Amino acid sequence: MKLILFIWRQQGADDPGKLVRYDTSEISAEMSFLEMLDVVNEGLVKDGKEPIAFDHDCREGICGTCSQVINGVPHGPQERTTVCQLHMRQFKDGDKIYIEPWRARAFPIVKDLIVDRSSLERVMQAGGYISVHTGCAPDANSILIRREDAETAMDAAECIGCGACVAACPNGSAMLFTAAKVTQFASLPQGQTEAKHRVCMMTEVMKHEGFGSCTNHYECQAVCPKGLKTSFIARLNREFLKALDSPEMPESFSGGFLNRGNPSR
Amino acid sequence: MILDGRAPIGPIETQWERHCRDLKLINPANRRKYKIIVVGTGLAGASAAATLGELGYNVETFCYQDSPRRAHSVAAQGGINAAKNYTGDGDSVYRLFHDTVKGGDFRSREANVYRLAALSNNIIDQCVAQGVPFARDYAGYLENRSFGGAQVSRTFFAKGQTGQQLLLGAYSAMLRQIRAGNVRHHSRAEMLDIVLLEGEAKGIITRDMVTGEIRTHAADAVCLCTGGYANVYYLSTNAMGCNVTAAYRAYKKGAYFANPCYTQIHPTCIPVSGDYQSKLTLMSESLRNDGRVWVPIKKGDNRPAGEIPVVERDYYLERKYPAFGNLAPRDISSRSAKEVCDEGRGVGPGGRGVYLDFADSVRRLGENSVRQKYGNLFEMYERITGENAYAQPMRIYPAPHYTMGGLWVDYNLQSNIPGLFVLGEANFSDHGANRLGASALMQGLADGYFIIPHTIANYLAVSGPGKADLDNPEFAKAREDVNTFIAKILAIQGRRTANDFHAALGKIMWEHVGMSRSEKSLKTALRLIPELREQFWEDLKVPGGNADLNQELEKAGRVADFLDFAELMTRDALSRDESCGGHFREEHQTVEGEAVRDDETSSHVSAWEFRGGHEIPEMHKEPLVFENIKPAVRSYK
Amino acid sequence: MRSFFKNLVGQKILMAVSGLFMTLFLTAHLLGNMTIYTGGLNAYAEQLHALVPLVWISRISMLTLLLLHIYFAIKLTLENRDAKPVGYAVSKNIRSTFASRNMIWSGLAVAIFIIYHLLHLTVPAASGSVSLDSMGRPDISGMVVEGFQGGLVAVIYLVSLLGLLLHIIHGIQSSFQSLGLSGEDAAPVIHRAGIIVALVLSAGFLSIPLIIFVGIVKG
Incomplete structure (x- = not known):
């Protein structure tokens, strides 16, 4: 099939960037979306032009590297599917396809379709872990976990950290991402000790990194390739209310401990 | 040369414990004086960085992805083995050890495998404590399933995403150390060379994949946790970025490459x-x-x-x-x-x-x-x-899918270069000629959480802190070599893309060094690979320059190494004149087409030493001795 | 507590709580207004005004909530715009609604309306400039009927109440979500209930000027 692509090209962070039109032919319906871009890129390289830079790695929908907004929807038209798992049979001959990078203050553009998502790392650094020393853990079966709780934790833990939720959110909020981690650990007995600290610090850092707040548009749930639910955000809010009276609530946050020196490199 | 794996002597059940007792320690107050570089932050790298950071070492980590959470360990679906015997079906450390040695077709080092089996239980404890949401039954206990032909249920799993969950666990432990200031991480940084000072590994050269800057990093020891080389076949289940570059460049600096022909399809x-x-x-x-x-x-x-x-x-x-x-x-x-x-x-x-x-x-x-x-x-x-x-x-x-071969390491996971440690899929040690299902995750985490913290201290205590100095001319020289290499690639300006060459190499490898190999096919490959390599250095096209993000340049560097490595792999396959595990030589099969091993002549590890340029590398043998499990014909009839 | 006001989840919770209290106030207000249909509005007004301290407490707390709500609405809106400085060339909304995306504008309409409404009805009533009815009470009912005679007034109310409708449709379910009260099963129920409450409130309020305008209720 033939397609008309409009792809965001931007040389670097300071370049204004623009949409560039590419006409393709000989695209097979069996190709994945990224293989279609490979074909375009091979053509560009052979013509001595710079290929389109885009992030991708595992190409099986689990690493969360690929990040493209296709016709206004992060990860494109197919529900619960990352760009790398999207196949061209979802499109028709002659379609116009707009491909843009994730857009948010917290995700500055590196080049073309590649953005810097290290802000998500720093949200995780704020409390996305359970503090346990290597080798001092008790026997695994000494911690009993209700099956429903284990399942909730697992559902929340499925997050691949791609940032589609931020890209889709009109407020550029990372609430679903943050809430997923908070929910995972809040559902488990191991996560209770640090629960209050976690929810306070992660939300503080989220704001500090330039993410917006959640005003419940639920766009994030609609585009999440792993089907994470906004009920996790309700859970985060609940966890936050529980932390209200605690001394863990930081008076002010300066971003001191974050790995800022070398954010993405 | 006959290589020695330096496994401790005595009963296998207590080897590791006794070995740990003999290893030297470093005082907690002194640990921060030691800097350790960890390259690659998948299961092995992230778990190593987390534990070493926690112990108080000054750790610096590098990965080519934009986040450690994206390392390809994330894609493992099935599960992780452990000899917990929670299901009461007669499992034990010994049985897991036995199954792994047999599954590896008697081409792994017994001592390493036993230690792996023994540590498997600690891994599960550690991961549960970190909040890894393993499947539970209605009473709240951990669930197990049987996997990959095992006769017991010993596989722990988290839906179909066990690798992802274990990686996120290790990643979170590492983030905790980043926050504590013990680990400093660099994403989008690719290791392009290793620096030796007086024969010991004391630093690396990296390329900043966003700015193109070539940087030098000095340390007291280097851990390579850079995964396998299945992408030598171009088409594989590995991530697009998985490559052999770090391991291969260490090989070029003198580290031995062991059993490269063992690949799992x-x-x-x-x-x-x-x-x-x-x-x-x-x-x-x-x-x-x-x-x-x-x-x-x-x-x-x-x-x-x-x-x-x-x-x-x-x-x-x-x-x-x-x-x-x-x-x-x-x-x-x-x-x-x-x-x-x-x-x-x-x-x-x-x-x-x-x-x-x-x-x-x-x-x-x-x-x-x-x-x-x-x-x-x-x-x-x-x-x-x-x-x-x-x-x-x-x-x-x-x-x-997976490569059992890798850089040669001794029982301490140290390569033949002092100070260079190799963990996870990047080393060769535990799976022999074939890996059983659900044991790759186990090995990565055992290496990172439980083995390296002990063994690296022994090396550091002997070598002492702060020996490496960025002003040492070796660093400048290594950086210059990398710059020259990049300039050479950019200067070719031919017609074919790096991908084109990679695909062509993959085709050669799949057809001639793939699932079944013969002397004829391997010799054909040894003819075709250098031809292709020659074309590569004449006709490669890489647009753009080195000074910014250039994915074609990244790819070209990796393909260049694959082209060299493919030859090494083929040579190893040719020299291994038997069929074992993932290595099937058509000359060695029964009338029904079953693999025939040759324990008389081939019960050894083949470790290859680089001899410069495209000289034929020298093979060193580490004899494999089986004192606990008698080699037998692997039959699944 | 200072940090609670600074945290973005804390701010959302404040929005939710103030919003829900104002919705409760609206409900009480509507119930009171409904007495106009039974002819009991003047009696209701008189009873209400007998409780002077209560009226003032309610007025002051409503005003405080309102100001808080407005302050944080503006703050959050500006911050959220800043968090998304560049939009997409092609944009598509999947789950968000016209109501959810325009809360600041529907809120603005309601805010302007509140000022107008206070000047239009509350201030005259409170200042005692209202004539007395046959029983010697302030004739609130008469004032209302008179006030709603003009077509323009009816249009202003119609537009403003449409704003209120949109604001509450998103506001109620959003508040429950922000307070962490909407689980996976409850969320759709809360969503629907919110729409019903919003419709009932707006329709209830709107009925008065409309019915007066078409002349069914007379002074």
Whole structure:
């Protein structure tokens, strides 16, 4: 099939960037979306032009590297599917396809379709872990976990950290991402000790990194390739209310401990 | 030279404990004086960085991805083995040890495997404490399933995403150390060389993949946790970025490369659909529990699967291996699929595929219970192929998946270069000639969490802190070499893309050094690879420069190393004159086509030493001695 | 507590709590207004005004909530815009609604309306400039009927109440979500209930000027 692509090209962070039109032919319906871009890129390289830079790695929908907004929807038209798992049979001959990078203050553009998502790392650094020393853990079966709780934790833990939720959110909020981690650990007995600290610090850092707040548009749930639910955000809010009276609530946050020196490199 | 793995002597059950007692320690207050570089932050790297940071060492980590959470460990689906015996079905450390040695076709080091089996239990404890959401039963206890032909249920799992969950656990432990200031991490940084000072590994050279800057980093020790090299086949289940560069450049600096010919071809992957194919997708092996593998009896039978009557179908695994049937081990299933396709009985586009049919299970259990068990896999299959596997059989074909070979290490996970430690898939040590299902995750985490913290201290205590100085001319020289290499690639300005060459190399490797190899095919490969390499250095086209993000340049560097490495791998396959595990030599098979091992002449590790340029490398042997488990013929009939 | 006001989840919770209290106030207000249909509005007004301290407490707390709500609405809106400085060339909304995306504008309409409404009805009533009815009470009912005679007034009310409708449709379910009260099963129920409450409130309020305008209720 033939397609008309409009792809965001931007040389670097300071370049204004623009949409560039590419006409393709000989695209097979069996190709994945990224293989279609490979074909375009091979053509560009052979013509001595710079290929389109885009992030991708595992190409099986689990690493969360690929990040493209296709016709206004992060990860494109197919529900619960990352760009790398999207196949061209979802499109028709002659379609116009707009491909843009994730857009948010917290995700500055590196080049073309590649953005810097290290802000998500720093949200995780704020409390996305359970503090346990290597080798001092008790026997695994000494911690009993209700099956429903284990399942909730697992559902929340499925997050691949791609940032589609931020890209889709009109407020550029990372609430679903943050809430997923908070929910995972809040559902488990191991996560209770640090629960209050976690929810306070992660939300503080989220704001500090330039993410917006959640005003419940639920766009994030609609585009999440792993089907994470906004009920996790309700859970985060609940966890936050529980932390209200605690001394863990930081008076002010300066971003001191974050790995800022070398954010993405 | 005869290599010594330096495994402790004495009863295997207490080897590690006794060894730890003998290893030197470093006082907690002194640890921050030591800097350790960890390259690669998958399961092995992240867990090592987390633990070393926690102990108080000054750790610096590097990965080529934009976040450690994206390392390809994330893609492991099935599970992780441990000898917990929670199901009470007679499992034990010894049995896991036994199964792993046997599964590896008696080509692994006993002492390492025993230690791995013993540490497996600690891993599960550690991961649960970190909040890894393993599956639980209704009483709240951990659930287990059986996996990959094991006769006990010892596999722990988190839905179909065990690798992801374990990686996120290790990643979170590492983040905690980043926050504590013990670990400093660099994403989008690719290691391009290793720096030796007086023969010891004391630093690395990296390229900042965003700015193109070539940086030098000094340290007291270097850990390579850079994964496997299955992408030498171009099409594999590895991530697009997985590469051999770090390991290969260490090899060029003198580290021995052991058993590079041991590669695992996974039987249940989605077949290639066209020339544009960029990677292959694995479907969990668990599908073989309920699916039946078949091809038409007649050659070139193009009828749709549903129109081929049962009598005209060949359920070849059930026919050839009645005891294990569709659950035969990975290497055997893969090879059988290739055989029937070579006979012209393959199905789907290009005839490179076999059916995995669920019709009988759907009839027996009902579509709903099949959906419950495998729903997400069927969904994935439909997303990729556009076919509904409830209505028609899936098509599967083997694909390169894991590499058992890697840099040679001793019992301390130290390579022959002092100060250079190699962990996880990047080393060669634990899986022999074939890896069993659900044991890759186990090895990565055992190396990172529980082994390296002990063994690296022993080296550091002897070598002392702060020996490496960035002002040492060796650093400047190594940086210059990297700059020269990059300039050379950019200067070619030919016509073909790096991808083009990679695909061509993959084709050579798949055809001649793939699932089955012969002296003839290997010699053909040894002729074709240098030819291709020559074309590469004459006709490569890399647009853009070094001074910014340039994905073509990254790719070209990796392909250059694959082109060199492929030759080493082929040479190893040629020198290993036997069939064992994933290495099948057509000259060594029974009349029924089963692999024949040669314990007389080949019970050793082949560790290759770089001799400069394209000289034939020198092979060193580490003899393998089996004191606990007597080598036997691996039979799955 | 200072940090609670600074945290973005804390701010959302404040929005939710103030919003829900104002919705409660609206409900009480509507119930009171409904007495106009039974002819009991003047009696209701008189009873209400007998409780002077209560009226003032309610007025002051409503005003405080309102100001808080407005302050944080503006703050959050500006911050959220800043968090998304560049939009997409092609944009598509999947789950968000016209109501959810325009809360600041529907809120603005309601805010302007509140000022107008206070000047229009509350201030005259409170300042005692209202004539007395046959029983010697302030004739609130008469004032209302008179006030709603003009077509323009009816249009202003119609537009403003449409704003209120949109604001509450998103506001109620959003508040429950922000307070962490909407689980996976409850969320759709809360969503629907919110729409019903919003419709009932707006329709109830709107009925008065409309019915007066078409002349069914007379002074």
